[in-house]
Amino acid sequence: xxxxxxxxxxxxxxxxxxxxxTGADPTGAGVRxxxxxRAGATTAGPSAPAGNTAYTVEFAGVGRTFAAEPVLRxxxxxxxxxxxxxxxxxxxCGKSTLLRIAAGLDAPSTGTVRIDGSAVDGIDARCAVGFxxxxxxxxxxxxxxxxxxxxxGTRRDAGxxxxxxxLELVGLSAFAGHRPREISGGMAQRAxxxxxxxxxxxxxxLDEPFGALDALTRLKMQDLLxxxxxxxxxTVLLVTHxxxxxLQLADRVILLGREDGRAGATIRQEVVVPGxxxxxxxxxxxxxxRGRLLAGLGIERHGQPRGLPSTxxxxxxxY
Numbered sequence: 001x002x003x004x005x006x007x008x009x010x011x012x013x014x015x016x017x018x019x020x021x022t023g024a025d026p027t028g029a030g031v032r033x034x035x036x037x038r039a040g041a042t043t044a045g046p047s048a049p050a051g052n053t054a055y056t057v058e059f060a061g062v063g064r065t066f067a068a069e070p071v072l073r074x075x076x077x078x079x080x081x082x083x084x085x086x087x088x089x090x091x092x093c094g095k096s097t098l099l100r101i102a103a104g105l106d107a108p109s110t111g112t113v114r115i116d117g118s119a120v121d122g123i124d125a126r127c128a129v130g131f132x133x134x135x136x137x138x139x140x141x142x143x144x145x146x147x148x149x150x151x152x153g154t155r156r157d158a159g160x161x162x163x164x165x166x167l168e169l170v171g172l173s174a175f176a177g178h179r180p181r182e183i184s185g186g187m188a189q190r191a192x193x194x195x196x197x198x199x200x201x202x203x204x205x206l207d208e209p210f211g212a213l214d215a216l217t218r219l220k221m222q223d224l225l226x227x228x229x230x231x232x233x234x235t236v237l238l239v240t241h242x243x244x245x246x247l248q249l250a251d252r253v254i255l256l257g258r259e260d261g262r263a264g265a266t267i268r269q270e271v272v273v274p275g276x277x278x279x280x281x282x283x284x285x286x287x288x289x290r291g292r293l294l295a296g297l298g299i300e301r302h303g304q305p306r307g308l309p310s311t312x313x314x315x316x317x318x319y
Contacts, residue, residue, distance in 0.1 A: 054081035054235045055126060055202035057102060061111035063264060064097050071097055073264030075111070077254065084229065084236040086246035089256035090297060093265040095239045098256070099205050102237060103127045115203060125151075128201035132208045134192035136180040142191050143167060143176040149198030166194040169228060186217040190224065197232065206238045210245070222248055226277050243293045247273055247286050255296045269296045 057079040064072040072094040079085045089095045100106040102113055104124040113120040115127070128149070136145045143163050150159045167173045170190040175183055183191070189209065196204060209225075210218045222245060229236065240246050246253045255269035271289055273279075279286060 053200070053202050054233050055116040056081050056114075057203055057235060057237065058114040059098075059102075059111065060114070062098070062101060062108045062113060063110035064094065064101065064106070065109045065264075070264030072108075072256075073262065073266045075256075075266055077267065079235055079237065081235055082233045083252065084238065084250045086250035086253045087237065087239045087256060088241070088243065088246055088253060088293060088297065089265060091241075093256045093258070095256055096207050099129070099207050099237060099239055102203070103129050103205050105129075125199070126202040127205055128196035128199055128203075129205045129207065130192055130196045130209045132211045134180070134185075134188040136188055136191060138180050141177050141179060142172055142183065142187075145180070145191055146194045146198055149195035151199050162198060163194075166197055169197075169231060170194045170224060184217075186213055186221060189213060189221060193225070193228065197228065197234075200232070201234055203235045203237070206236065208239055208241065211241070218242075218245070223278065225249060243290050243297070244281070246293070247289055248279055248281060249277070253289075253293065255293060257296070269293070 059075050059077045062072060062075040063070065075098060087095050087098065097106060101108050102115075102120065104120045104122050104127070115124060136142075137148075140148075146163050146166055147159060150162060154162070164173070164176075167176055170193060172183075172187060172190055172194070175187060180188055180191075189212075193209070210221045213221060226249065238246070238249060250273055253271045253273060254267050255271075256265045257268040258265050259268055269292075271293065273289065274285060275283070
């Protein structure tokens with residue numbers, strides 16, 4: 001789901017209204033509003049950034065309780081502008097809940113979240129959210145789905161140019177006029193990413209965006225995300241179960257989990273990932289970090305990486 005707004009006119013002219021099913025109002029505005037709801041697009045709170053502005057995200061003592069059961073406890077964290085932060089943890093530890101709180105889709109039971117110094121209070125237009133499933137509207141073309149992400153009031157010509165730019169960025173220019181059923185799952189996920197980027201979000205929140213893809217497509221999407229971030233830097237919070245994905249994409253990785261028998265997950269481990277992106281997936285240095293993170297997730301490491309002793313800190317090259 002992208003927290004997005006839209007233009008008041010369609011960019012594709014694919015049907016009588018240019019926006020959706022038969023019977024839509026002639027202006028297209030009502031249909032677009034309904035389409036936003038179906039796609040999970042909403043706007044509220046502070047305005048979306050006008051350009052590629054990356055924002056600081058601050059969690060201060062954030063906790064969340066459901067039905068008297070603590071899920072998150074005392075999460076305190078600052079994400080720097082333009083940083084890519086990966087959030088790891090076992091299922092049910094509150095990773096997605098933390099992301100929803102950052103987006104303003106949920107409210108913390110304790111603590112506060114601030115974006116660019118101002119508190120998150122309700123759905124925040126400075127954020128865009130991408131989920132595991134693309135959530136493309138089947139009656140819209142690829143370009144029209146991406147257009148749902150444009151900020152409200154965007155001029156038709158500016159919107160068309162922005163959509164074309166994003167489709168080129170994610171490699172879908174040749175499929176702009178296709179419907180979701182006519183493209184692959186990987187293409188659909190690329191379109192979803194383009195839609196999230198259409199509003200120039202200061203913070204991009206990704207909840208296992210590649211989890212439903214096959215292994216090869218997933219690797220390609222990871223590389224695409226790096227290319228997109230390099231072209232339009234923004235602050236990224238990425239929830240994933242994949243340790244290798246976290247180490248490949250992130251500047252920093254946090255591991256959520258319970259400690260000392262206390263209820264509610266908090267930050268148990270924090271790892272700064274060395275080296276510039278794109279990183280060598282076969283790096284021995286990353287292999288050591290991978291082992292430590294897997295151990296934090298309760299996965300036993302069988303043996304040691306070849307030529308690299310088990311240490312509490314990662315040695316610098318050369319060994």
